[in-house]
Amino acid sequence: MDEPAGDDLGLLVRGVLDYAIFMLDPTGRVVSWNAGAERIKGYRAEEIIGQHFSVFYPPEEIAARKPERELETALIDGRLEDEGWRLRKDGTRFWANVVITALFDDAGNHRGFGKVTRDMTERRTAEQALRESEERFRLLVQDVVDYGIFMLDPGGRIVSWNAGAQRIKGYRAEEIIGQHFSVFYPPEEIAARKPERELETALIDGRLEDEGWRLRKDGTRFWANVVITALFDDAGNHRGFGKVTRDMTERRTAERALVQRSRLVGHLVDAQEVERRRIAWDVHDDSIQSMVAVGMRLQLLADRLPEEHREGLYTLDESVRAAVGRLRTLVSRLRPPDLDRHGLVIALAGHLEEVLPGWGLEYTLRHDLTAEPTSEAAVTGYRICQEALTNVHKHARAARVEVSLSTVDRGTLFRVTDDGVGTAVTGTDPGRDHFGLIEMRERAESAHGWWSMSSRPGEGTSVEFWLPSAPDEQR
Ligand SMILES: Nc1ncnc2c1ncn2[C@@H]1O[C@H](COP(=O)(O)OP(=O)(O)OP(=O)(O)O)[C@@H](O)[C@H]1O
Numbered sequence: 001m002d003e004p005a006g007d008d009l010g011l012l013v014r015g016v017l018d019y020a021i022f023m024l025d026p027t028g029r030v031v032s033w034n035a036g037a038e039r040i041k042g043y044r045a046e047e048i049i050g051q052h053f054s055v056f057y058p059p060e061e062i063a064a065r066k067p068e069r070e071l072e073t074a075l076i077d078g079r080l081e082d083e084g085w086r087l088r089k090d091g092t093r094f095w096a097n098v099v100i101t102a103l104f105d106d107a108g109n110h111r112g113f114g115k116v117t118r119d120m121t122e123r124r125t126a127e128q129a130l131r132e133s134e135e136r137f138r139l140l141v142q143d144v145v146d147y148g149i150f151m152l153d154p155g156g157r158i159v160s161w162n163a164g165a166q167r168i169k170g171y172r173a174e175e176i177i178g179q180h181f182s183v184f185y186p187p188e189e190i191a192a193r194k195p196e197r198e199l200e201t202a203l204i205d206g207r208l209e210d211e212g213w214r215l216r217k218d219g220t221r222f223w224a225n226v227v228i229t230a231l232f233d234d235a236g237n238h239r240g241f242g243k244v245t246r247d248m249t250e251r252r253t254a255e256r257a258l259v260q261r262s263r264l265v266g267h268l269v270d271a272q273e274v275e276r277r278r279i280a281w282d283v284h285d286d287s288i289q290s291m292v293a294v295g296m297r298l299q300l301l302a303d304r305l306p307e308e309h310r311e312g313l314y315t316l317d318e319s320v321r322a323a324v325g326r327l328r329t330l331v332s333r334l335r336p337p338d339l340d341r342h343g344l345v346i347a348l349a350g351h352l353e354e355v356l357p358g359w360g361l362e363y364t365l366r367h368d369l370t371a372e373p374t375s376e377a378a379v380t381g382y383r384i385c386q387e388a389l390t391n392v393h394k395h396a397r398a399a400r401v402e403v404s405l406s407t408v409d410r411g412t413l414f415r416v417t418d419d420g421v422g423t424a425v426t427g428t429d430p431g432r433d434h435f436g437l438i439e440m441r442e443r444a445e446s447a448h449g450w451w452s453m454s455s456r457p458g459e460g461t462s463v464e465f466w467l468p469s470a471p472d473e474q475r
């Protein structure tokens with residue numbers, strides 16, 4: 001039963017291609033050779049059998065007596081494993097994993113050595129490439145300053161720290177490594193078990209993103225954007241967490257300032273409109289009514305007075321009438337009554353007819369509105385058109401202006417285009433003391449629409465803006 005098994009084993013060893021498997025006599029000479037040895041080292045059996053195995057070693061290893069020392073160690077310990085450069089027949093080197101086993105017969109006599117060699121060059125190259133890329137990656141992470149990037153062990157203790165983390169949180173690596181990451185959380189969050197809950201969630205969902213206040217080493221707070229990722233090794237074991245933190249304090253402050261500013265502007269614009277309307281009503285219901293009554297009294301009085309005084313009263317009545325007329329104009333400037341009564345297009349047409357001929361401007365008003373803008377959008381649109389037209393009058397030296405309104409995207413698109421001299425000023429960068437453009441843009445934006453002005457010197461100017469019909473839906 002033993003013999004066939006021995007033959008089988010011989011066949012197996014001779015045929016194996018992935019390993020060089022061969023025997024040395026006690027002095028280190030090659031006594032057997034397999035297919036794998038031929039493939040890896042390049043010698044055929046008849047070329048190598050009888051030679052000393054040190055031919056496989058590079059000169060520097062031979063000089064250091066490495067082949068002999070390996071055999072001595074194998075003889076003492078029974079076995080030796082080594083990795084290192086070896087030579088092929090053609091003189092090229094390969095990275096070898098070598099196991100040398102001392103062989104004894106049943107009587108305990110030393111019969112030689114078994115040697116199994118594996119060509120690890122490819123694996124070594126791959127491993128080295130991986131190590132290098134990991135190293136490069138590590139350096140990259142290490143030096144990034146915009147993000148705090150660090151690792152936690154599964155229990156939440158910090159195991160690595162980068163330059164960004166030091167910059168943002170103020171701790172040096174040696175101060176913080178080993179500490180629990182909850183030191184970054186304010187007391188109220190710790191009391192609410194937030195750090196633990198974040199790790200739990202990251203572990204279940206794989207990832208967690210959060211924004212909130214965190215503490216620096218000096219106790220000051222910063223607004224952080226945090227992403228925690230659960231990390232697993234190839235075998236699926238949980239190895240800890242990666243944590244990427246970004247300091248968003250400045251951005252948050254800027255965003256809030258912007259929101260507050262546009263809220264304030266929106267509020268001012270609204271307040272202005274409300275105040276104008278109130279004054280318009282007061283003037284209309286009180287001043288104008290009283291003056292009309294005065295006028296009627298003057299008439300009655302005049303009829304009863306002798307001829308010589310009548311003329312004086314008529315003159316008085318005339319000036320009262322003229323004052324009433326001026327007040328009516330004031331009222332309609334403050335709050336165009338057509339806007340409430342007849343809608344935007346008629347109010348605008350009225351305004352164009354009233355002012356443009358006096359400015360020597362020809363005009364057209366086009367509209368294809370399929371939906372009437374809301375009354376807020378109508379007031380806003382009317383006011384922006386007013387300012388755009390005033391600018392045409394003040395700055396454009398134009399002959400014609402075209403105003404157009406159309407229903408677009410559940411809102412109204414307005415365009416005021418002149419054929420004047422144009423300008424290099426843009427809506428985003430108006431001059432210091434000019435508020436017309438800013439006010440137009442703010443009005444449109446606080447109504448949740450947009451505004452833009454396009455112009456080239458010499459080519460006329462076009463102001464375009466869009467206002468949604470239902471502001472809240474657009475948010
Ligand atoms: N239609 C236009 N044609 C040519 N230039 C224009 C036109 N509209 C605006 N501008 C230029 O843009 C500048 C800024 O306009 P803006 O309305 O902000 O200020 P303003 O009209 O000078 O002053 P105000 O604050 O009284 O409106 C104007 O001074 C002018 O140079």
Ligand SMILES: [Mg+2]
Nearest residue numbers: 390391436437
């Ligand atoms: Mg202006």
